[in-house]
Amino acid sequence: MIEAQNLWKHYGDHVVLERINLKVREGEFITMVGTSGCGKSTFLKLLLGTEGATRGTLTLDGNPVPDEPGLDRGIVFQQYSVFPHLTVLENVTIARAFEHSPLLGRLFGSAKRQAEDEAREMLASVGLASAEKRYPHELSGGMRQRLAIAQALIRKPRILLLDEPFGALDPGIRADMQELVLSLWRKHKLTVFMVTHDIKEGFYLGTRLWVFDKTRYDPQAPHAYGATITYDLPVGHMDRALYEEIDDRLHPVPA
Amino acid sequence: MKRLVNLSPSRPWALLLGLIPLALVLALYLAGSDARLTENPNDKLLPSLEQMSSALDRMALQPSKRSGEYLFWTDTAASLQRLGLGIGIAAIIGLLIGLLTGALPAVNVALSPLLTVFSLVPPLALLPILFIVFGLDELSKVVLIVIGVAPFIARDLQKHTLEMPREQLVKAQTLGANSMQILFRVLLPQIMPRLIDAVRLSLGTGWLFLIAAEAIAATDGLGYRIFLVRRYLSMDVIIPYVAWITLLAFLLDMALAWLSRRLYPWHHKGAAS
Ligand SMILES: Nc1ncnc2c1ncn2[C@@H]1O[C@H](COP(=O)(O)OP(=O)(O)O)[C@@H](O)[C@H]1O
Ligand SMILES: [Mg+2]
Numbered sequence: 001m002i003e004a005q006n007l008w009k010h011y012g013d014h015v016v017l018e019r020i021n022l023k024v025r026e027g028e029f030i031t032m033v034g035t036s037g038c039g040k041s042t043f044l045k046l047l048l049g050t051e052g053a054t055r056g057t058l059t060l061d062g063n064p065v066p067d068e069p070g071l072d073r074g075i076v077f078q079q080y081s082v083f084p085h086l087t088v089l090e091n092v093t094i095a096r097a098f099e100h101s102p103l104l105g106r107l108f109g110s111a112k113r114q115a116e117d118e119a120r121e122m123l124a125s126v127g128l129a130s131a132e133k134r135y136p137h138e139l140s141g142g143m144r145q146r147l148a149i150a151q152a153l154i155r156k157p158r159i160l161l162l163d164e165p166f167g168a169l170d171p172g173i174r175a176d177m178q179e180l181v182l183s184l185w186r187k188h189k190l191t192v193f194m195v196t197h198d199i200k201e202g203f204y205l206g207t208r209l210w211v212f213d214k215t216r217y218d219p220q221a222p223h224a225y226g227a228t229i230t231y232d233l234p235v236g237h238m239d240r241a242l243y244e245e246i247d248d249r250l251h252p253v254p255a
Numbered sequence: 256m257k258r259l260v261n262l263s264p265s266r267p268w269a270l271l272l273g274l275i276p277l278a279l280v281l282a283l284y285l286a287g288s289d290a291r292l293t294e295n296p297n298d299k300l301l302p303s304l305e306q307m308s309s310a311l312d313r314m315a316l317q318p319s320k321r322s323g324e325y326l327f328w329t330d331t332a333a334s335l336q337r338l339g340l341g342i343g344i345a346a347i348i349g350l351l352i353g354l355l356t357g358a359l360p361a362v363n364v365a366l367s368p369l370l371t372v373f374s375l376v377p378p379l380a381l382l383p384i385l386f387i388v389f390g391l392d393e394l395s396k397v398v399l400i401v402i403g404v405a406p407f408i409a410r411d412l413q414k415h416t417l418e419m420p421r422e423q424l425v426k427a428q429t430l431g432a433n434s435m436q437i438l439f440r441v442l443l444p445q446i447m448p449r450l451i452d453a454v455r456l457s458l459g460t461g462w463l464f465l466i467a468a469e470a471i472a473a474t475d476g477l478g479y480r481i482f483l484v485r486r487y488l489s490m491d492v493i494i495p496y497v498a499w500i501t502l503l504a505f506l507l508d509m510a511l512a513w514l515s516r517r518l519y520p521w522h523h524k525g526a527a528s
Contacts, residue, residue: 050425069428080420084521085444094440095430105436135521155430 001026001061001191002047002159008055008226009042015226016042020056022210022229026158029185029192031202031235034212035250038227040195043212044161047193048073074157078164081148082136088147089132092119095154119154125187126150126180142173146180153188160185162194166201174198178205199247209233211246302491310491326480327499334465334477335503337393341400342461346454348401349408350446356409357416358442359434370413374406379467386472396468403464404457411453412446419445448522451515455508462504 007020016039024030032040045051046058049066058065060072069075082091096115097107107115123129126146136144145165152160162181166174178201185192185206196202202209211231218224231246264272288301302310315327352370356363382399389395419442427441469478477500484492516523 048425048429050421069425071429071431074429075426077422077426080422081426083423083426083441083445085519097440098427098430098432098436101436102433103435105432105440135524137521137524151426152429157429 002059003062004056004058006056007046007053007058009039009046009051010054010226014223017046017212017228018226019228022232024191026191027189028208029182029190029206030194030208030210031206032193032195032210032212033197033199033202033246033250034227036197038212038214040212041163044075044163044193044195047159047161048075071155072157073159073161074152074155075161076145076148076152076163076165078167082144082151084136086135087132088123088128088134088136088139089116089119091136091147092122092151092154095151099155119150122150122154123147125184142169142177145169145177149180149184153184153190156188158191160190160192162192164195164197167197174201181205199243199250203235203243205235207235209235211249213249299488299490302494306491307495310489311495314492314495326475330475330477330480330496331499331503333473333475334469337396337469337476338400338458338461338465341397341465342404342454342458344397345401345403345405345408345457345461346450348405349412349453350450352405352409353412354416354438354442354446357413357419358438363413370406370409373402374410376402378403378464382468382471391472396465396473399468400461400464404461407457407460408450408453411456412449415449416442416446445522448515448519451511451519455511458504458507458511462500466500 002022002024004020004022007017008015009017020043032043034040042051046053047065049068049070052067060066075081083094086094093107093112093115094105096111096118097105100111100115101107120129120132123132126149128143128146128150131139131143136147139147148165165181166177169177181192181194182205184190192206194206196205209231210229211233212227213230214225214227215230216225230249233242263269284301285304288303291298291301292303311327315325318324319326352366356366356370378399381402382395385395385398385402389398423441424437427437432441465476466478466481469476470482473479477496481493481496
């Protein structure tokens with residue numbers, strides 16, 4: 001479904017990603033880990049279409065990834081993912097309003113009620129049934145991310161991109177959210193790309209783990225080389241030693 | 256004893272502390288006025304409270320001998336109409352330009368230089384041109400306020416539109432929004448409370464241009480009146496008029512603040528995320 005061939009991304013002289021080759025099949029759940037600033041979000045932006053590749057190709061079903069965000073690729077960011085001026089319910093129905101009302105982006109009458117029923121169902125499936133009239137600032141961080149997920153799924157994207165979606169949440173809440181994402185992934189048959197800074201999350205969630213890291217490093221010119229995918233592992237087939245090795249690479253113990 | 260920087264007075268104290276300087280100024284004025292009036296009962300510079308209230312009574316509650324109008328109220332109505340029109344039109348123009356240049360890079364490229372140049376022109380220097388082009392009546396005064404205020408509002412809103420989290424625009428696109436829908440449903444509603452803020456900030460400038468224009472060419476209005484009676488050194492009229500203008504400005508500001516809290520609760524309570 002998705003394929004990268006010798007993909008490079010530079011910002012000016014700064015090489016962020018280099019020599020990325022990969023193939024992803026429909027329905028995979030990929031978690032991505034790597035040190036902060038190594039280019040994980042940049043990779044998601046390439047998939048989104050807000051950034052373009054400097055070299056190489058990134059294709060979706062054999063065609064280059066569109067150079068604009070679109071309906072087929074939903075996204076949840078760590079923050080700013082929901083619209084602060086809309087209630088929980090409106091945050092979800094607005095997606096249908098965009099679909100049916102090209103000029104104003106507003107729904108009326110039966111179209112509106114239909115969108116609201118659909119949105120309520122989606123909100124119930126992420127555990128927000130009782131909060132539909134509240135504004136995002138009245139929600140906890142976890143509830144806000146649940147809303148962002150419901151919103152991202154309402155137009156039924158094939159691909160769901162998650163950029164450290166639980167990074168700001170407490171560990172207890174994070175476990176609930178992981179369950180939620182897994183169940184939605186199965187239910188909606190999504191292909192998921194999830195960035196996380198929690199290696200455990202990467203190791204036990206989903207079907208495949210990518211570790212982004214630099215294989216070449218020049219202390220005189222830290223930006224001369226970019227990160228690439230150094231480990232591409234099927235989840236569930238990893239041993240303790242490998243876990244510790246990767247953990248060590250990402251969080252070097254200070255000497 | 257706490258450090259002074261950590262010492263913040265509690266509520267009743269804060270109120271009292273805030274009133275003391277005001278009361279002091281008033282007392283100082285009354286003492287000065289009293290002293291001058293005992294020396295010379297015809298002194299005009301520091302009128303007593305009684306003199307001012309009788310002047311106000313004459314202006315506000317009795318018809319003018321010449322025109323039969325209640326001057327205080329016709330002045331107020333004339334000024335508020337000019338100010339309201341000027342600020343209202345400036346708000347609409349500022350909103351349009353600010354939103355469009357902030358949201359659409361192509362419009363920004365086309366309009367930014369013009370906007371920058373316009374906001375650098377001192378509006379009062381344009382007043383003679385406005386009088387020549389639009390004549391001496393209402394239009395030129397309203398246009399002066401618009402020219403004086405719109406560039407500020409436009410630039411303020413442009414900045415806020417540009418500062419809107421990119422994540423929201425990306426999110427809207429992944430939900431299938433087109434440019435119009437992003438403008439109307441994502442950006443515009445979130446810019447509206449900013450517009451009210453910008454209008455509140457520009458009201459002071461608006462009054463400045465209004466009074467300047469009225470002082471130079473008008474037949475009524477609060478600014479016209481205080482500059483007219485200046486010829487007779489009528490401080491007993493000027494001081495209540497200035498106090499009234501200040502009160503009006505204060506009330507307008509309060510009303511806008513209330514409106515914003517009423518219409519956009521999420522803007523005031525929210526951490527924006
Ligand atoms: N628009 C940009 N212009 C220049 N450099 C950028 C830009 N976006 C990201 N970068 C740089 O690219 C690197 C990777 O960023 P990012 O993908 O956000 O890392 P992370 O893995 O933490 O998500 C960082 O060093 C960042 O400074
Ligand atoms: Mg990132």
